[in-house]
Amino acid sequence: MAEPVCERLALIGVGLIGSSIARAAREFGAARHIALMDSSPSVVARARELGLADLATEDHAEALAGADLVIVCTPVGVCGEVAQKIAPYLPKGAVVSDVGSVKGAVVAQMAPHLSERTRFIPAHPIAGTEFSGPDAGFAMLFQNRWCILTPPDGADASAVEKLMAFWTRLGAKVETMSVAHHDAVLALTSHLPHLIAYNIVGTADDFGDETRSEVIKFSASGFRDFTRIAASDPIMWRDIFLANKDAVLEMLGRFNEDLSALQRMIRRGDGQGLFEFFSRTREIRRSIIEQGQDTAAPDFGRRSGN
Amino acid sequence: MAEPVCERLALIGVGLIGSSIARAAREFGAARHIALMDSSPSVVARARELGLADLATEDHAEALAGADLVIVCTPVGVCGEVAQKIAPYLPKGAVVSDVGSVKGAVVAQMAPHLSERTRFIPAHPIAGTEFSGPDAGFAMLFQNRWCILTPPDGADASAVEKLMAFWTRLGAKVETMSVAHHDAVLALTSHLPHLIAYNIVGTADDFGDETRSEVIKFSASGFRDFTRIAASDPIMWRDIFLANKDAVLEMLGRFNEDLSALQRMIRRGDGQGLFEFFSRTREIRRSIIEQGQDTAAPDFGRRSGN
Structure with a gap:
């Protein structure tokens, strides 16, 4: 196996992403030593039971001792607080990164606490499932998935290279x-x-019990695919919407305008308009399959199983 | 193998559903003889090449001769026209059905053409993929899927039983x-x-080429799941929205009210409200998995492949 990319890796926060990084780093020999830190005793205990790393602790000093790569894997909303807490223990020259789905707010909250002795390179691995916690992680989560780095102007080139x-x-x-x-x-x-x-999914949930049970029963007709997305971690998503408010509201505005147009076509019975709209969206799907971002298998193999 | 449920099955329209019924009827011995009829010569030719049935023809009389079960498998928008065309050739006592995703409009359009000599029992198999045409069908499409019958008041019990x-x-x-x-x-x-x-998907498509290519590149972050749904047959969906206009507009009204509330929470930074909303929707997902309508495997096995 190739030489490790870093000597001592420290992961702060052991959820789906943190535990997956630990598993993958071990699987692919990316770090000589892996330390996990979590503020929850039960999560630390579970990480030990699962044998996820060389060290699992609630203690910042212990986790960060000698670390040359530190990745904060907590929800976006507590990144600033976490950066403040770990700052005193960060070894000089360490590369510090994160995994947040929002970068502007995370940088604004974390950067002020990270002294010039460390090198902060924000990152976002675009990977996940609808499950949470240390048990949910797996080593192959990042295979062929994108990871976006957003290095600040004038970032240390060797730090960027190391994280890459x-x-x-x-x-x-x-x-x-x-x-x-x-x-x-x-x-x-x-x-x-x-x-x-x-x-x-919330709209469906507002109906009475009888309708709700029918929605569940007949969910395979389209609704089901939404429920998987809507089962993602609520804390993570609360933080994302608060942290990326402006961009989300801008996109939501566009979405609402388009939906009003579709609604109007339905109300007026504009079949030609609907047909043209629905034909256009097939193209994007084709491009996604061509670029290997999804499989063309219908229904993702569901047809054979349940 | 058990006795066939019907002697001569006639399927009008050979798309994803019609060709899947033909394949499944043969696979499970549901009919002694299967006839396919389509108004498109190329579709009939393809059905013959694929050997989907005992007979594939553009001729109504030929397809319907002696049929005791006739299922119209065309898009919802042409059901009425098709009923009118086949009516003269329907054998006395035949059970006539359909597969439309909307029932009110279909019944209103088809029933007047079906004489009292036949027995019309509308049906809707809740199954499909994002692909269309005779090649897209497969025999297992209906396995463990719901099929809803909407027999009219006073429907002939033996006809309902036969279709069931x-x-x-x-x-x-x-x-x-x-x-x-x-x-x-x-x-x-x-x-x-x-x-x-x-x-x-339409909202994304409205952006310039550069953004669009990034949307495709990073689609695994959530967008991808929508593109599969939005790749479904545009004619089928145009017809559904026109035919089920009132119910769709009613549901869309509720959806819009809920979305306005979420939008307001984001704008005002109401983290508690967002958290409660996002927690609630997890429950429905759990029920769907418990009732066997989906698998709990994260990401439907995508994690291993692409």
Whole structure:
């Protein structure tokens, strides 16, 4: 196996992403030593039971001792607080990163606490499932998934290279872009779809018990796909919408305008308009399959099973 | 193998559903003889190449001769026209059915043409993929899927039983309900989700080429799941929204009210409200998995492949 990318890796926060990074780093030999830190004793205990790392602790000093790569894997909303807490224990020259789905707010909250002795390179691995917690992680989560780095102007080139090498080793495809551009693109590809999915499932939930049970029964007709997205971690998503408010509201405004137009076509019985709209959207699907971002298998193999 | 449920099955329209019924009827011995009829010569030619049935023809009289079960499998928008065309050739006592995703409009359009010599029992198998045409069908499409029958008041009991037996043989779970109830439930579980998915993909498509290519690149972050739904047949969906206009507009009204409330929470930074909303929607997902309507496997096995 190739040489490790870093000597001592410290992961702060052991949820789906933190535990997946630990598993992947071990699987692909990305770090010589892996330390996990979580503020929850039960999570630390579980990480030990699962044998996720060389060290699992609630103690900042212990987790961060000698670390040359530190990745904060907590929900976006507590990143600033976490940065403040770990700052005194960060070794000089350490590369510090995160995994937040929003970059503007995270940088604003974390950067002030990270002294000039460390090198802060924000990152966002675009990977996840609807499950949470240390048990939910797995080593292959980042395989062929994108990881976006948003290095600040004048960032230390060797720090960027180190983080790139780390994510590449874990199986990710790495790309760099500006913080603002990241937040706009993700508002459209991720944050808005999640908001819409949460919303439609909520609409169904507001009906009485009888209708709700029928919605569940007949969910395979389309609704089901939304429920998977809307089962994602509520704390994570609360934080994302608060942290990326402006970009999300901008995308939501566009979505609402388009939906009003579709609503009007239905009300007026404009079959030609509906047909043209529905034909256009097939193209995007085709491009996604061509670029290997999804499989063309119908219904993702559900047809054979349940 | 058990005795066939019907002697001569005639399927009018050979798309995804019609060709899947033909395949399943043969696979499970549901009919002694299967005839396919389509108005498109190329579709008939393809059905012959694929060997989907005992007979494939553009001729109504030939397809319907001696049929004891006739299922119209065309888009909802042409059901009335098709009923008018086949009426003269329907054998006395034949059970006539359909597969439309909307029942009110279909019954209104078809029933007047079907003489009292036949027995019309509307049906809706809740199964499909995002693909269309005779090549897209497969025999297992209906396995463990619901098929809803909406027999009119005073429907002939033996006709209902025959249709139930047919769909059960194809692997479906059969349930009966009223036309109005069907259309309301499906507006929520199927039609609204499709409208929303089409809309969000359309919103992305309106951006310039650069943003669009990034949307495709980073689609795994949530957007991808919408594109699959929004790749469904545009003619089928145009017809559904026109035919189930009232129920869809009613559900869309509720959806919009809820979305306004979420939008307001984001704008005002109401983290507690967002958290409560996002927690509630997890419950519905859990129920869907418990009732076997989906698998709990994260990301439907995508994690291992692409």
